[in-house]
Amino acid sequence: MADHQKHAKLKRPALGQFARREWAVIGTPCGEIQRLADGLIARLHERWKVAYVDADHAKADSSATALPGKIGQGAQLVYTDRIHYHQLEWQGETGPFQFRPLFNATDAAIVNGNHFTARQQIVVIDPRKAESLSRKLDRLTDVQLILYASGGEEIPDFLRSAIPKLSDLPAFRLEEVDAIADWLERQLLTSLPPVRGLVLAGGRSVRMGQDKGLLDYHGAPQREHLYGLMAALGVPPSLSCRADQLATLPKKLAALPDTFLELGPYGA
Structure with a gap:
């Protein structure tokens, strides 16, 4: 039986005596x-x-022994x-x-x-x-x-x-x-680590009564607007959503189906 591992194997920063580099x-x-x-x-x-x-x-070699201030x-x-x-x-x-x-x-x-x-x-x-x-x-x-x-x-x-x-x-x-x-x-x-973006769009928005990711503030659904903002900055974006949402997303979006489900507001 394989040893249970609670957390993913994340790469640890290589730290020095003072700074990372x-x-x-x-x-x-x-x-x-x-x-x-x-x-x-x-x-x-x-x-x-x-x-x-x-x-x-130079000060350490000085004959003066009293500490300053x-x-x-x-x-x-x-x-x-x-x-x-x-x-x-x-x-x-x-x-x-x-x-x-x-x-x-x-x-x-x-x-x-x-x-x-x-x-x-x-x-x-x-x-x-x-x-x-x-x-x-x-x-x-x-x-x-x-x-x-x-x-x-x-x-x-x-x-x-x-x-x-x-x-x-x-x-x-x-x-x-x-x-x-x-x-x-x-x-x-x-040595700069890559930066990637993730739009969390899998919430059900039960309390609001409509999907917040579909709200249109800038001529596009909010989830697509945020996705585009990251892409424009050169940050490779992905969009996390429920499995039942995948069919509703434009094909151009890199979608990732959620793996932690039904967490409600505590999942944020």
Whole structure:
């Protein structure tokens, strides 16, 4: 006897440490990563909501130990409306469960891989950070792109051993920000889930006394009007109805007979 399964096998979102799509840039000094992130965000922000993740190690290395502002007074969380943007400071645990709700509204996150891990990585070949990178090979779990910094012409042997598919990966110069932004946008576009529309027209409209799906507000039955609105937006529509309604529908409509029947108003 097959195991009972209550729910359909829905595809779960692939979540990262911060966002659904995230890339850790690793292998070059923090200043280079910050400049690259600035250029990528400037090129992508009109269409995509891009986040950036970094650590302020300059302040951490400072001799000053007192925490600033209300946090220094013991506050657990401080929110400040900066009028043109918002600022959130907090003490306590940080990790995926804390970060994901904050980053959920973003399309992608660019992460400083010198300080944080991310689900996918962009590796920079830079002799200035080669030794440091050799000690962080455990962070290279899904390398997607190779960038060459000035002077970084040769790929180190330790990297070839750690990434068997290295020669198959796309590669750019670190200064080719436009090309890198185009590559990122292609990754975002291919990861967009398809959107489909469904017109629910199987209700009996008992309380109203007539089928609401047949009401004519725009020169066509409401169910056909809604179907056409979605088609005009490029959203593939379907129309869900009772089996006895199928014969009354125009042939051009993609109809799906209802499988959950007689639920009444509680079925909505």
